[in-house]
Amino acid sequence: MQNIVNKTEREHILVCLSPSxxxxxxxxxxxxxxxxxxxxxxxxxxxxxxxxxxxxEDTVRLQxxxxxxxxxxxEIVTTHGEDVPTQIAEYARxxxxxxxxxxxxxxxxxxxxxxxALTERLITLAPEVDIHxxxxxxxxxxxxxxxxxxxxxILPTARELLLTLGILAAATIIGWLFLKLDLASANIIMVxxxxxxxxxxxxxxxxxxxxxxFLSVVLFNFFLTEPRLSLGAxxxxxxxxxxxxxxxxxxxxxxxxxLKAHALLSARDAYRTxxxxxxxxxxxxxxxPEEVYQMTAMQIQKLMxxxxxxxxxxxxxLSTGILYPTxxxxxxxxxxxxxxxxxxxxxWQNRKRAGATTETFPKAKRLYLAIRTGQQAYGVVGIPxxxxxxxxxxxxxxxxxxxxxxxxxxESLRNAREKEETAVLAKNEQLRANLLRxxxxxxxxxxxxxxxxxxxLLHSYAVLDEQTRKQIFTDIYDDAQWLIGLxxxxxxxxxxxxxSVKLHLSDQVVDDIVSEALRHIDRRSAEHHIMAxxxxxxxxxxxxAGLIMQVIxxxxxxxxxxxxxxSVIRITAIQQENMAEIRVIxxxxxxxxxxxxxxxxxxxxxxxLIGDSRRSLGLGLTLCQTIIYAHHGELTLxxxxxxxxIFSFTIPLSEVNLNE
Numbered sequence: 251m252q253n254i255v256n257k258t259e260r261e262h263i264l265v266c267l268s269p270s271x272x273x274x275x276x277x278x279x280x281x282x283x284x285x286x287x288x289x290x291x292x293x294x295x296x297x298x299x300x301x302x303x304x305x306x307e308d309t310v311r312l313q314x315x316x317x318x319x320x321x322x323x324x325e326i327v328t329t330h331g332e333d334v335p336t337q338i339a340e341y342a343r344x345x346x347x348x349x350x351x352x353x354x355x356x357x358x359x360x361x362x363x364x365x366x367a368l369t370e371r372l373i374t375l376a377p378e379v380d381i382h383x384x385x386x387x388x389x390x391x392x393x394x395x396x397x398x399x400x401x402x403x404i405l406p407t408a409r410e411l412l413l414t415l416g417i418l419a420a421a422t423i424i425g426w427l428f429l430k431l432d433l434a435s436a437n438i439i440m441v442x443x444x445x446x447x448x449x450x451x452x453x454x455x456x457x458x459x460x461x462x463x464f465l466s467v468v469l470f471n472f473f474l475t476e477p478r479l480s481l482g483a484x485x486x487x488x489x490x491x492x493x494x495x496x497x498x499x500x501x502x503x504x505x506x507x508x509l510k511a512h513a514l515l516s517a518r519d520a521y522r523t524x525x526x527x528x529x530x531x532x533x534x535x536x537x538x539p540e541e542v543y544q545m546t547a548m549q550i551q552k553l554m555x556x557x558x559x560x561x562x563x564x565x566x567x568l569s570t571g572i573l574y575p576t577x578x579x580x581x582x583x584x585x586x587x588x589x590x591x592x593x594x595x596x597x598w599q600n601r602k603r604a605g606a607t608t609e610t611f612p613k614a615k616r617l618y619l620a621i622r623t624g625q626q627a628y629g630v631v632g633i634p635x636x637x638x639x640x641x642x643x644x645x646x647x648x649x650x651x652x653x654x655x656x657x658x659x660x661e662s663l664r665n666a667r668e669k670e671e672t673a674v675l676a677k678n679e680q681l682r683a684n685l686l687r688x689x690x691x692x693x694x695x696x697x698x699x700x701x702x703x704x705x706x707l708l709h710s711y712a713v714l715d716e717q718t719r720k721q722i723f724t725d726i727y728d729d730a731q732w733l734i735g736l737x738x739x740x741x742x743x744x745x746x747x748x749x750s751v752k753l754h755l756s757d758q759v760v761d762d763i764v765s766e767a768l769r770h771i772d773r774r775s776a777e778h779h780i781m782a783x784x785x786x787x788x789x790x791x792x793x794x795a796g797l798i799m800q801v802i803x804x805x806x807x808x809x810x811x812x813x814x815x816x817s818v819i820r821i822t823a824i825q826q827e828n829m830a831e832i833r834v835i836x837x838x839x840x841x842x843x844x845x846x847x848x849x850x851x852x853x854x855x856x857x858x859l860i861g862d863s864r865r866s867l868g869l870g871l872t873l874c875q876t877i878i879y880a881h882h883g884e885l886t887l888x889x890x891x892x893x894x895x896i897f898s899f900t901i902p903l904s905e906v907n908l909n910e
Contacts, residue, residue: 262289263287264292264350267315283349283351296329353383406453410454414462428441450462450506525648542660543572553648556634557576603617696729699729753797757904764802779818793881805897838894839894878901
């Protein structure tokens with residue numbers, strides 16, 4: 251069973267695209283096969299030099315087959331070459347294709363010298379690949395007969411005919427000069443061959459090249475061989491010379507035309523590669539969906555030179571459309587009275603193309619395509635279609651690739667956003683668990699103490715002396731104040747973090763804030779030496795005085811709790827450019843280096859078992875940091891020399907001058 255699963259995971263299905271009517275059935279069968287094997291799916295179209303002569307009906311049908319393959323989850327690949335079986339076999343080899351799905355043309359070899367059918371050659375060229383041939387001979391015969399009846403010779407334009415005649419005239423004049431100079435006939439023949447090459451290079455198709463090859467022989471015979479001005483020839487070897495000259499000229503012209511066609515296809519491939527590479531590079535830098543939509547619209551503009559309309563998806567609905575003009579002006583919202591809203595919503599809901607050049611809403615002015623991956627749609631793109639002209643296969647393949655890259659990038663951004671939201675939820679859940687654990691520990695001790703002291707007073711009040719009663723009341727008061735401080739810290743952190751509390755900024759003197767804060771510190775401060783030095787020059791700051799007082803109170807209370815009696819605690823204030831720096835310095839035992847980077851984390855208690863019970867490394871410092879950040883300042887921890895800690899924070903100075 252495991253081997254079967256591993257094999258199906260490696261399956262790569264390749265279907266060959268063509269404008270044949272039977273190709274739709276073949277694409278659907280290949281899509282079903284890819285779905286059944288749970289493998290990757292690729293649709294390959296081999297573009298031959300004769301692609302330019304494809305009629306409009308075949309072009310429309312080919313585009314429909316490409317779009318169908320795209321809907322079924324296939325990756326559209328376009329390659330070029332004259333030998334279609336070789337191109338298919340080579341792509342299958344390079345891409346590790348395991349199965350090829352192709353239609354049978356119904357053409358049989360009539361003679362042993364006839365060229366083998368495409369399917370026969372493909373079986374020979376790719377023997378290691380499973381080839382599934384879908385018979386549909388009747389449809390192909392009717393299509394082939396209809397196609398042959400519509401084939402017309404490619405007639406050259408007047409300009410091309412004049413150019414051909416001009417080259418032949420120039421070659422004849424040069425040949426006559428060579429003849430007067432007694433140069434060999436081979437040199438004259440080379441001049442005509444050069445003329446055939448030039449004709450094939452500067453004209454389209456094979457017609458002018460073949461015509462030039464034939465007329466070269468005629469002109470050489472008429473003007474440059476004996477007898478002059480006659481199609482007759484005295485020499486018995488001249489007919490052979492004429493035949494070889496015509497064959498060489500015909501072959502030379504044909505090869506030049508093919509090379510030109512291949513050069514055009516190579517240039518197209520280079521353009522396609524550069525366009526997709528540039529888009530992929532830009533999309534990797536995109537950080538928001540808006541940037542992805544804008545980059546996609548710009549790349550489609552480069553491809554089609556038309557205004558692009560994009561309707562992004564926000565949540566579960568389409569948002570307002572954005573029009574990206576080709577003149578380079580700023581994008582702006584689409585008109586609210588757009589008459590094609592029905593088409594747009596149909597494309598978004600069905601994830602299929604509609605509008606101009608399609609059978610769905612054909613009267614629309616634009617062709618609408620869904621930005622999608624699988625069954626998820628991320629938006630709709632509208633492209634104006636001039637005179638209902640269907641984009642060719644090359645343009646459509648690039649367009650599908652651009653929309654595919656856009657959809658993949660949007661999906662990556664959405665996955666990253668969901669992953670981030672999941673991480674935030676997990677972190678919030680962890681914080682909630684830590685909060686419950688911390689509160690359960692922090693509340694248990696003071697509540698137990700309050701309950702026990704209250705029980706003692708209730709049952710033994712009469713037998714207790716005055717000193718004992720006073721001590722019990724004091725303990726109850728201290729525990730109650732501790733609980734109040736804990737609750738206030740929790741509320742302050744929550745309100746400031748979610749933005750529900752707005753800072754009430756006012757101009758305050760630092761000395762006054764420090765003096766008022768020292769009046770509310772822990773009453774055990776009497777056991778310590780607390781000094782304040784705010785300098786000789788008063789510092790005027792613009793802060794929320796109540797919150798900054800809370801920061802100072804928390805920092806001083808931390809120092810009181812975690813330094814021995816008779817320790818020195820100093821509060822200083824100095825000016826640092828456009829900020830005031832306030833420091834709380836103690837000479838206690840300090841904080842180990844491995845703990846310093848965690849002291850501002852919520853509920854971190856170091857080696858303590860109960861948060862905020864020893865050195866306030868649970869909530870107090872987190873609250874202080876939150877308040878200082880809200881004032882656009884910074885709270886830091888440093889070592890004091892020779893021992894102890896320095897907690898310092900910065901707050902903005904007021905723009906008002908005290909001397910005023």
